[in-house]
Structure formats: structure tokens, C-alpha cells
Amino acid sequence: MNITFPDGAIKEYPKNITPIEIAESISHGLAKQIVVAKVNDELVDLNFEIVEDAKIMFFKFDSEEGRSVYWHSTAHLLAQAVRTLFPDVKVTIGPSIENGFYYDFDKEIPFTDDDLQKIEQKMKELAKLKNIYKREELSKQEAIDKFQKMGENYKLELLADIPNDEIISIYTQGDFTDLCRGPHLTDTAKIKSIKLLKTSGAYWRGDAKNKMLQRIYGVSFPSNKELNKYLYNLEEAKKRDHRKLGKELDLYSISDDIGPGLVLWHPNGATMRSIVEDYWKKRHFAKDYKLVQTPHIGKAELWEKSGHLGFYNESMYSAIEVDGQEYYLKPMNCPFHIAIYQSQRRSYRELPIKYAEMGTVYRYENSGSLHGLMRVRGFTQDDAHIICTPQQLDAEVENVVEFSINTLRAFGFEKFDIYLSTMPEKAVGEKSDWDKATVALKNSLQKLNLDYKVDEGGGAFYGPKIDIKIKDALNRSWQCSTIQFDFNLPTRFGMEYIGEDNAPHRPFMIHRALLGSIERFFGTLIEYHAGNFPVWLCPIQVKVLPISDQYIDYAQKINEILITNNIRSEVDFRNEKIGYKIREAEMMKIPFMFIVGQKEMDANSVSVRRHQEGDLGSFRLADIIEKIQKDVEEKK
RNA sequence: GCCGACAUGGCUCAACGGUAGAGCACUCGACUUGUAAUCGAGCGGUUGUGGGUUCGAUUCCUACUGUCGGCACCA
Numbered sequence: 238m239n240i241t242f243p244d245g246a247i248k249e250y251p252k253n254i255t256p257i258e259i260a261e262s263i264s265h266g267l268a269k270q271i272v273v274a275k276v277n278d279e280l281v282d283l284n285f286e287i288v289e290d291a292k293i294m295f296f297k298f299d300s301e302e303g304r305s306v307y308w309h310s311t312a313h314l315l316a317q318a319v320r321t322l323f324p325d326v327k328v329t330i331g332p333s334i335e336n337g338f339y340y341d342f343d344k345e346i347p348f349t350d351d352d353l354q355k356i357e358q359k360m361k362e363l364a365k366l367k368n369i370y371k372r373e374e375l376s377k378q379e380a381i382d383k384f385q386k387m388g389e390n391y392k393l394e395l396l397a398d399i400p401n402d403e404i405i406s407i408y409t410q411g412d413f414t415d416l417c418r419g420p421h422l423t424d425t426a427k428i429k430s431i432k433l434l435k436t437s438g439a440y441w442r443g444d445a446k447n448k449m450l451q452r453i454y455g456v457s458f459p460s461n462k463e464l465n466k467y468l469y470n471l472e473e474a475k476k477r478d479h480r481k482l483g484k485e486l487d488l489y490s491i492s493d494d495i496g497p498g499l500v501l502w503h504p505n506g507a508t509m510r511s512i513v514e515d516y517w518k519k520r521h522f523a524k525d526y527k528l529v530q531t532p533h534i535g536k537a538e539l540w541e542k543s544g545h546l547g548f549y550n551e552s553m554y555s556a557i558e559v560d561g562q563e564y565y566l567k568p569m570n571c572p573f574h575i576a577i578y579q580s581q582r583r584s585y586r587e588l589p590i591k592y593a594e595m596g597t598v599y600r601y602e603n604s605g606s607l608h609g610l611m612r613v614r615g616f617t618q619d620d621a622h623i624i625c626t627p628q629q630l631d632a633e634v635e636n637v638v639e640f641s642i643n644t645l646r647a648f649g650f651e652k653f654d655i656y657l658s659t660m661p662e663k664a665v666g667e668k669s670d671w672d673k674a675t676v677a678l679k680n681s682l683q684k685l686n687l688d689y690k691v692d693e694g695g696g697a698f699y700g701p702k703i704d705i706k707i708k709d710a711l712n713r714s715w716q717c718s719t720i721q722f723d724f725n726l727p728t729r730f731g732m733e734y735i736g737e738d739n740a741p742h743r744p745f746m747i748h749r750a751l752l753g754s755i756e757r758f759f760g761t762l763i764e765y766h767a768g769n770f771p772v773w774l775c776p777i778q779v780k781v782l783p784i785s786d787q788y789i790d791y792a793q794k795i796n797e798i799l800i801t802n803n804i805r806s807e808v809d810f811r812n813e814k815i816g817y818k819i820r821e822a823e824m825m826k827i828p829f830m831f832i833v834g835q836k837e838m839d840a841n842s843v844s845v846r847r848h849q850e851g852d853l854g855s856f857r858l859a860d861i862i863e864k865i866q867k868d869v870e871e872k873k
Numbered sequence: 874g875c876c877g878a879c880a881u882g883g884c885u886c887a888a889c890g891g892u893a894g895a896g897c898a899c900u901c902g903a904c905u906u907g908u909a910a911u912c913g914a915g916c917g918g919u920u921g922u923g924g925g926u927u928c929g930a931u932u933c934c935u936a937c938u939g940u941c942g943g944c945a946c947c948a
Binding site: 339347348349350434435436437438439440443444445449450451452454480484485493497544545548549551552568569571600602603604605606607608612696697698699700702716719721723725748782784785786787812813814815816817818819820821822823824830832834835836844846851852 | 874875876877878884904905906907908909910911921938939940941942943944945946947948
């Protein structure tokens with residue numbers, strides 16, 4: 238029987254040989270390290286018997302496949318430990334995830350931190366027993382009987398969804414059996430280092446209508462060293478948290494007295510925001526967008542007509558009554574932009590029309606979902622609506638997708654996840670329009686050579702969309718850019734343009750936000766740069782630090798020159814030692830520190846210290862100003 | 874909204890069933906300073922809010938509010 242290796246080599250082996258035996262035949266070290274094997278493109282247990290010619294590939298912990306199996310097996314170990322310590326608990330599901338694993342349990346009293354400790358300890362004991370993960374296959378009926386006897390009703394629910402004629406696999410290690418597709422590690426002793434990280438509630442099958450289960454998250458590694466490294470990285474990542482940095486760098490705050498999810502932009506944050514917005518406007522003017530500005534509230538009838546009161550009501554702040562009329566804070570800008578469009582009869586000659594606005598909206602978000610700047614109740618969307626003819630569609634889509642990516646890149650972002658969401662089951666609009674729009678979106682992504690995932694049926698009911706998500710320091714994804722077709726509002730509002738044929742036609746409308754919301758974007762910006770912003774964005778670019786009182790006048794003079802040259806500068810004229818002033822400027826992550834004393838005053842120069850780099854030496858003021866201006870120009 | 878944890882001066886954190894303590898910040902004074910914390914003194918909280926238990930609570934119970942970690946939601 239011939240076995241083909243990834244490098245193309247072919248070796249002969251006896252029938253019924255297993256991947257682990259093959260690995261052992263190559264080297265003992267390899268056999269010890271591998272976690273799982275792929276035989277003919279299917280991941281299998283290491284003791285899977287190969288009966289005919291096959292391709293084989295091994296995976297260690299350093300591969301995605303390897304980690305996933307490793308963590309999945311650890312999840313089974315977690316379930317075993319929990320069943321041992323809490324016999325009344327029902328097990329449900331426990332997959333591996335991007336960074337570890339979790340297992341959901343049905344337990345009346347939630348796990349405590351103490352429980353977590355005990356469970357972790359028990360897992361370590363159980364792991365050492367070197368129990369084999371034993372695979373068995375049985376018919377669906379046999380599986381039902383088995384789990385019924387065990388009283389595992391959640392497993393029965395899962396089984397109910399599996400076709401009757403399918404072969405079911407179960408895995409047993411020690412006294413614990415779980416319904417599972419596999420594959421798994423050979424034995425529990427492969428799991429060397431375990432850490433349970435947190436507990437939380439989680440709905441059965443992810444549905445809020447179902448019972449809330451108790452979830453335990455954890456992670457495991459082949460060595461303590463790797464676990465410690467992981468925990469260290471986690472701590473480091475927490476230092477990038479925009480909520481922590483937002484306070485430390487005095488960028489913004491959110492006050493209980495004002496209301497949850499409502500942001501106060503402090504001078505430092507507001508300065509940066511203003512730079513972002515100015516740059517945003519400049520780019521939009523260059524792309525022929527027309528700036529508009531619309532009110533924060535609108536009459537109930539408007540939101541009735543747009544459908545917001547019907548579909549979006551629970552996310553809106555309640556009505557404000559004035560003169561017997563109900564008004565609502567706007568959760569979106571679209572109806573206002575449409576009103577501007579409809580203020581005149583529009584000709585095909587005017588299209589495409591692109592209205593852009595930094596539109597501040599208010600949404601009543603669930604209390605549990607609020608999160609720093611990332612999820613707030615009042616935020617400013619960098620919103621725009623592109624209204625065009627069917628003929629203009631492809632070009633406009635391509636334009637906007639490219640514009641969107643380039644804008645993110647201009648702010649230093651390189652990594653983002655792009656999603657294309659297609660027509661859901663419940664949708665408005667013509668299927669042909671959906672297809673046309675979806676193809677246009679897809680083409681633009683391909684043309685720009687962008688990797689993306691397709692979310693089949695994940696579009697909004699009113700149109701397909703492209704979303705771009707950026708990850709925060711703790712690897713949580715936040716949607717920033719969104720480009721969405723809208724087949725709903727143009728119809729609801731009866732939008733029209735007069736075509737060449739002198740007859741009215743319905744335009745296409747694309748709704749888009751490049752940064753998403755300024756608040757969220759700012760949050761991701763903070764975390765992405767860990768507070769060490771590029772010079773052009775820094776609220777304070779230079780701090781002038783006089784060595785002692787005698788040089789304050791000189792420092793003030795330097796400061797004035799800097800400000801005149803559009804460099805954001807401040808003087809630290811407190812009566813402190815230079816080391817103290819430097820320390821504070823470093824902690825505030827100010828990119829340039831100008832240290833001035835007798836030497837500098839005599840030479841009419843400044844001594845420059847760069848944040849995180851240290852002393853750069855002495856500079857002529859004009860030279861360093863030029864350098865900073867160049868950095869700003871180049872968006873460094 | 875759901876599950877859990879938490880809530881002490883501007884910030885970070887400590888303590889306790891008998892009316893709270895430190896560092897930083899701030900104010901004042903001394904020092905006149907050369908690349909990540911000079912020294913000294915002072916100011917500042919009744920312990921998120923309401924209710925209850927208790928002779929007495931900040932400490933125990935409870936409701937609410939908010940924050941944090943998840944879940945759900947996120948046109």
C-alpha cells in the first residue's frame with residue numbers, strides 16, 4: 238500500500254497502518270509532536286487505520302488544524318472534570334475557538350471562580366491519567382439509546398437534527414463519553430498546560446429565546462512556557478485597551494452623570510477627531526462628494542414612512558413631544574439625505590449624486606452591549622449616500638470600495654477582515670437588482686485584489702453589503718466600513734430621476750460609511766497604535782522642556798515659533814527636574830521633546846528627544862520644524 | 874436585555890461589624906536642575922444611590938444605577 242507525503246515522496250506501508258505508526262517510522266520526535274493527521278484531505282485520529290493508497294499530512298500544535306484538535310480535546314477534558322465534580326450538570330457543546338476552547342453546561346447555580354480553580358485542578362489530574370480518546374461508531378438509534386440512558390437531553394436534541402441513516406461517532410476518555418465528530422488527540426496526557434480563563438452565561442444554540450447555559454472558557458498548550466507566553470501577551474494587549482489609554486492620555490471620558498454610551502471628547506481627543514474629520518472632508522471633496530448637514534431630530538411621520546418606527550423602534554430613543562407633534566432623535570441619516578435629493582426634480586444628467594455628512598445619530602443600544610468608544614449610544618457616522626443610475630452602478634461601486642480601503646490605509650491600517658453579505662430569505666426588492674448589485678460588489682473586491690469572506694444570506698433585508706471589520710487589542714472584531722445597497726428606502730420615499738426618455742426612473746442608492754462611526758474608529762485607532770499615534774494625528778506634537786526657570790523665556794519663544802508653523806506644541810514650565818518632565822512627556826506619548834538649556838540658548842538650537850527612541854541630539858530649530866512638517870505631510 | 878463579577882478621595886490601590894490608609898496628582902515652600910520620578914509640608918474621601926438587619930455598617934442583606942467579562946443584539 239502506497240502512502241504519498243506532502244513533498245511528493247511515496248513510501249510503501251502494510252495495510253491497516255495508522256498515521257502515528259507512519260510518523261514513528263520517520264522519527265520518534267515527529268510522532269511525539271504531531272496532534273492530528275490528514276488522510277486524503279480528511280482530518281483523522283492518529284490511530285485511524287489506513288486501508289488503501291492514500292495521501293498523508295501531519296499537523297503539530299503550531300498549525301491551525303493541530304491547535305483546533307488540541308483545544309477541542311481539552312474541551313472534552315473540561316466536560317469530564319465538570320461531570321466528575323458536579324454530577325448533576327448536563328453537558329451541551331464544547332468546540333475549539335480562535336484562542337482556546339469553551340464548553341457550555343446546563344447547571345442551575347452558575348460556576349464560581351472557586352469552582353473554576355477546582356475544575357482546572359481536576360482537569361490536570363485527569364490529564365495525567367493518560368486516558369485514551371477512544372472513538373466508536375454507532376447507528377443514530379444506538380446513540381439515542383445511549384445518551385437517553387445517560388440523561389443527556391441536549392445531546393438528544395443535537396442527535397434529532399442528524400439524518401437517520403448517518404453513522405454517529407462518539408468519543409470516550411476514562412468514564413466520560415461525548416457525542417462528537419472528532420478527531421481527537423490520542424490521549425489526555427498530551428495536554429500539558431491548562432488554564433481556565435473565564436465563565437459566562439451563553440444561550441443554548443445561541444438563541445436568546447432558549448435557556449441560558451453556563452459557559453467556561455479556557456486555553457491549553459503543550460508546555461507551561463507557551464501558556465505563560467500566552468498569558469503575558471494577554472496582559473500586554475490589555476495595556477492597549479482604548480478605555481485605559483483614553484483616560485491616561487486624557488482623550489475622552491464617559492460620565493454616569495451625563496448618561497451611559499455618551500462620549501465627552503476632551504481637548505486631546507477632540508483635536509485628533511478634528512484632524513481626522515478635516516482629512517476626511519478633504520478626501521471627500523476630492524472625490525466629488527457634496528457635503529450636507531442635517532438636523533438631529535425629525536417628525537414621527539418621517540420615521541413612519543422610512544420604516545424605522547416599524548423595524549427599528551426598539552433601538553430608538555423615545556419620542557419628544559413638541560406642539561402636539563412627536564419627534565424622534567435620528568438613528569440614521571438616510572431620510573434627511575433623501576429629503577435633500579427630493580427637494581428638486583432630478584435629471585439623469587445630475588447623477589451620480591453623492592451626499593456626505595458627519596451625521597450624529599442616537600441609538601438606544603442594550604445596556605449589556607455598551608463598550609467604551611466601540612459601542613455607544615450617541616455617535617457620528619461618516620455617512621454618505623450615493624444615488625445613481627443602473628448604468629453608473631458598477632463604476633460607482635468600484636470607486637467607493639477603493640475609496641474605503643484607501644481611507645483606512647491612510648490611517649495606517651493594514652489588516653482588516655472584509656465580508657460580502659448576500660441576499661437573505663426575507664428581503665425586499667427585485668431579485669435581478671440584488672444580483673446586479675451583488676455582482677458589482679464582488680467584482681470590485683476582486684478587481685482590487687482583496688481577500689474577503691462571503692456571508693451567504695447575511696445581507697440586510699434591504700440590500701447586499703460589504704463590511705470591513707477591524708480587530709481590537711483583545712482580538713474582538715468591530716465593524717467599521719460598510720457599503721450597503723438599499724432597495725427599500727428609494728421605493729418607500731418614491732425617489733425618482735427623469736431619464737433621457739423623459740420618463741421617471743427609480744435610482745439605485747448606496748449607503749456607505751468608511752470609518753463607520755468616528756467614536757468606534759477612534760477606539761480602533763487608539764488600540765492599533767497603542768496610543769503611539771503618528772505625528773500628524775498627535776494632539777500635542779512637541780513638548781518644550783526648559784532645563785530650569787532661567788530658560789522659560791527661550792522655551793516660550795521656541796513654542797511660539799512652532800505654533801506659528803502649525804505645529805501643536807506646549808511648554809512644561811513647571812519647577813521640576815528635567816528627568817521628571819521627560820518622564821511625563823514620555824508617558825503622555827508625545828512624539829517630540831525639545832529640551833532647552835544654556836547650551837541651546839547659546840547656539841540658538843534645541844536638543845531633540847524622540848518618544849520611545851531617546852536623544853536625537855542638537856538641531857537647528859528650522860531643520861527640526863521642517864522634519865516634523867515633512868512627517869505630518871507624509872502622514873507618519 | 875440575559876448570566877456572573879465588581880463599585881473606597883481626581884487616578885491606582887489597601888483596610889475593617891465600632892465612623893477609612895498609601896502612592897501619584899493638586900496647593901505651598903525649599904532646591905535651579907541636562908534626557909523616564911529632588912525634598913518637605915499641606916489639601917482632599919464618610920467608602921456609587923436608596924432601603925433593610927444591627928446598639929453601631931463603609932464592611933452583612935436587598936433593590937437600583939454604572940463598569941468589567943461573556944451571551945444575545947448590532948439595517
